[in-house]
Amino acid sequence: MNILKPIDLTKILKNKEEPNDKENKTLKDMKKMVEEASKIAIFTHESPDGDAIGSTLSVYLALKQIGKEATMYMPEHSRLFDFLPGAKEIKTELNENEQFDLAIALDCSDLKRLEGSEWFENAANTIVVDHHGTNMMFGDINFVNSVSPACAQILITILEYFEIEITKEIGTCLVTGILTDTGGFQYEGVTPETYEFAGELLRVGVDIPSISARVLQTRTMPNFELLKKVANRMELFENGRIAFSYIDEKDEEEVNAEAGDHEGLVDVGRSIEGVEVSIFLRQKGEEGYKASLRSVNKVNVSDICYLFGGGGHPRAAGCFIKGNLEQAKNKIIGETKKWMD
Numbered sequence: 001m002n003i004l005k006p007i008d009l010t011k012i013l014k015n016k017e018e019p020n021d022k023e024n025k026t027l028k029d030m031k032k033m034v035e036e037a038s039k040i041a042i043f044t045h046e047s048p049d050g051d052a053i054g055s056t057l058s059v060y061l062a063l064k065q066i067g068k069e070a071t072m073y074m075p076e077h078s079r080l081f082d083f084l085p086g087a088k089e090i091k092t093e094l095n096e097n098e099q100f101d102l103a104i105a106l107d108c109s110d111l112k113r114l115e116g117s118e119w120f121e122n123a124a125n126t127i128v129v130d131h132h133g134t135n136m137m138f139g140d141i142n143f144v145n146s147v148s149p150a151c152a153q154i155l156i157t158i159l160e161y162f163e164i165e166i167t168k169e170i171g172t173c174l175v176t177g178i179l180t181d182t183g184g185f186q187y188e189g190v191t192p193e194t195y196e197f198a199g200e201l202l203r204v205g206v207d208i209p210s211i212s213a214r215v216l217q218t219r220t221m222p223n224f225e226l227l228k229k230v231a232n233r234m235e236l237f238e239n240g241r242i243a244f245s246y247i248d249e250k251d252e253e254e255v256n257a258e259a260g261d262h263e264g265l266v267d268v269g270r271s272i273e274g275v276e277v278s279i280f281l282r283q284k285g286e287e288g289y290k291a292s293l294r295s296v297n298k299v300n301v302s303d304i305c306y307l308f309g310g311g312g313h314p315r316a317a318g319c320f321i322k323g324n325l326e327q328a329k330n331k332i333i334g335e336t337k338k339w340m341d
């Protein structure tokens with residue numbers, strides 16, 4: 001492994017407030033828990049995005065650096081992320097009776113959304129690291145910062161505390177998480193540290209332009225075919241301030257969609273001038289639709305999704321809505337209209 005010189009994280013974080021007493025205690029407890037663990041597993045949310053995968057891989061590589069073997073579990077993920085260091089080590093299956101003495105959940109607000117929650121719950125000790133404001137604090141130790149634009153950015157603080165060297169490989173995974181959750185350092189929530197960290201990563205040879213081209217500007221062919229359907233079906237409501245579109249299971253079958261091929265389709269609506277909220281529905285079995293909501297700069301879509309048992313961030317959130325297309329559509333649009341002003 002090509003290990004480059006360590007980044008001076010103290011320099012990067014100099015403008016940041018020092019971790020307060022509570023955070024320092026959490027980090028101290030976390031370090032002890034990790035040091036004492038011998039069988040560690042890393043979990044993340046269903047339909048893992050770049051932050052979920054990047055965070056998982058960077059923790060895996062970081063643990064390896066300090067001599068800890070860990071198991072990463074993800075039943076499926078987009079092949080767009082297969083280039084990431086360590087991606088080949090991801091397990092798509094786990095033995096039913098597998099028992100871990102430490103389970104770590106990353107980028108996941110809720111046990112319900114955690115892929116592999118049964119192993120997480122059976123683990124002797126658990127740690128949650130996340131940046132969702134709706135986090136349920138379901139770990140023994142919870143390190144949650146809802147102001148951070150990506151779970152991967154929170155991990156920088158933790159890795160620094162653990163005195164782990166940010167290698168080119170770890171940096172590649174971390175920046176993937178930050179790039180995908182910020183739309184390429186664009187969305188609100190990015191901080192001076194986001195850019196400073198990116199600058200430091202460039203210095204140690206992390207190829208941010210190539211990573212960005214791969215994770216932000218490349219579509220699989222099925223994703224492109226789905227995008228055409230989504231664009232054709234786009235409807236606008238509330239004087240063009242709400243955009244709505246959807247795909248059903250038949251659409252995904254038609255284009256031979258694989259894991260992750262629906263990612264980003266919600267952004268089509270958001271890109272239309274005048275749209276404040278983009279709503280995208282994706283059929284999930286007979287029972288209903290997974291709704292993804294994005295807003296441009298005003299409406300807190302996390303609040304809307306919370307009403308349906310979901311959650312997320314103010315500008316990006318999701319939930320599950322029961323019913324057929326017409327019912328799910330009416331429910332989510334009806335609720336969103338109430339939040340427009």
Ligand SMILES: [Mn+2]
Nearest residue numbers: 051107151181
């Ligand atoms: Mn995230």
